[in-house]
Amino acid sequence: MIHAEQLSRPALRRQLRERRRALTPAEQRQAARALYRQLAQHPLFRRARHLALYLPNDGEIDPALLHREALRRGKRVYLPLLARWPRTRMLFQRVDNGETLRRNRFRIAEPRPQAHRQRKPWTLDLLLLPLVGFDARGGRLGMGGGFYDRALAYRLRHPNWQKPLLLGLAHACQQVDRLPLESWDVPLHATVSDRGWFRGCRPDLDGQA
Numbered sequence: 001m002i003h004a005e006q007l008s009r010p011a012l013r014r015q016l017r018e019r020r021r022a023l024t025p026a027e028q029r030q031a032a033r034a035l036y037r038q039l040a041q042h043p044l045f046r047r048a049r050h051l052a053l054y055l056p057n058d059g060e061i062d063p064a065l066l067h068r069e070a071l072r073r074g075k076r077v078y079l080p081l082l083a084r085w086p087r088t089r090m091l092f093q094r095v096d097n098g099e100t101l102r103r104n105r106f107r108i109a110e111p112r113p114q115a116h117r118q119r120k121p122w123t124l125d126l127l128l129l130p131l132v133g134f135d136a137r138g139g140r141l142g143m144g145g146g147f148y149d150r151a152l153a154y155r156l157r158h159p160n161w162q163k164p165l166l167l168g169l170a171h172a173c174q175q176v177d178r179l180p181l182e183s184w185d186v187p188l189h190a191t192v193s194d195r196g197w198f199r200g201c202r203p204d205l206d207g208q209a
């Protein structure tokens with residue numbers, strides 16, 4: 001496992017991004033299926049009515065099987081959408097099966113903005129977050145844009161607000177021993193990888209299994 005303290009944040013990001021990009025298509029497919037098995041029957045997924053996930057980029061683990069299953073079970077599925085202004089803002093917008101998407105400035109597909117389909121993050125039940133690196137206590141390293149941290153900043157002001165449940169999705173090889181916690185970092189309740197669950201700042205999640 002990588003010892004995160006010995007590396008700068010950019011160096012750590014570079015190493016971990018290289019790792020996930022190095023996975024072969026067969027390894028990616030296998031990891032996506034293993035992730036699906038970890039989550040599809042879990043009560044936290046089964047109970048969620050409004051859930052946000054992402055379209056994979058740069059070797060991220062692919063939640064497409066969960067996406068399809070969520071739609072099959074009649075859940076509402078949301079994707080991140082970068083706001084035109086301010087450019088640091090990220091919104092969550094509901095998507096339909098087969099809806100045409102466009103590419104944002106990072107070349108990641110996203111829905112065309114439609115205000116009536118957007119939902120405030122604190123009203124979602126479950127948020128599945130992409131990540132570059134994670135640790136076993138809820139630490140998350142993202143792509144460096146601060147988009148998720150900004151969208152979730154209300155959590156730091158309202159620590160008792162429960163929604164949504166924050167689950168990081170990862171390849172097992174993205175785990176590091178300990179990520180330094182920045183003042184704006186919003187800890188994850190847990191991270192789920194193709195090899196299992198890592199409870200973060202909600203040790204009581206066990207009680208919900």
Ligand SMILES: Nc1nc2c(c(=O)[nH]1)N(C=O)[C@@H](CNc1ccc(C(=O)N[C@@H](CCC(=O)O)C(=O)O)cc1)CN2
Pocket residue numbers: 054055056057060080081090105106108130131142143144145146147148
């Ligand atoms: N799948 C997925 N969707 C997501 C995110 C994510 O991490 N994963 N985001 C989570 O925040 C937002 C996009 N954030 C991003 C931040 C930086 C880069 C990135 O690749 N930066 C390049 C430079 C690209 C450029 O400027 O043209 C780089 O660092 O190499 C990509 C996405 C919204 N959608």
Ligand SMILES: Nc1ncnc2c1ncn2[C@@H]1O[C@H](COP(=O)(O)OP(=O)(O)OP(=O)(O)O)[C@@H](O)[C@H]1O
Pocket residue numbers: 140141142143144145146147148149150153182184185
């Ligand atoms: N709540 C916030 N308000 C204002 N700026 C923020 C907030 N959260 C993060 N930022 C800024 O965003 C920048 C990137 O943060 P960080 O490196 O933690 O991003 P990240 O978690 O890797 O990215 P992402 O959340 O997009 O995946 C930091 O310079 C930080 O100042």
